[in-house]
Amino acid sequence: MRQYKLPFRVGHHFASEVVDYGKAHDIRPSDFPYQEARQIFATTLTEMKVAGGELPMSEAEFRAALDPVAIIRHRATAGGPQPAEMARMVAEAKQSLAEQDQWIKARRQRIDGALAGLDRDFARLGAP
Structure with missing residues (x-):
């Protein structure tokens, strides 16, 4: 979310909500519905009283963000x-x-x- 200039707390809260939803509905990260991610993002912005609009990630970017191999490859710590x-x-x-x-x-x-x-x-x- 850094490249989209979103505050860390927003990105973290969004990611946490995606994980919670996936666990509650027994959805693997690779199968997570993009439309649901968009809804969760909108709800996150509303709950956190942060101005914004649509999920700034395309579906392809969202899928790449959930790919464990890509996560490890791009981690820079x-x-x-x-x-x-x-x-x-x-x-x-x-x-x-x-x-x-x-x-x-x-x-x-x-x-x-x-x-x-x-x-x-x-x-x-x-x-x-």
């Missing part, structure tokens, strides 16, 4: 499920794992060196 963000997070996790692996290898080398030094020292103590 840090940590979200969109493919670009998932790729970024996986790359970041791989980098972090590589850094941790290097840290572990360095600590193991240091421990191995210390143990070898102890072995040498004990060997000298035991030698006549």
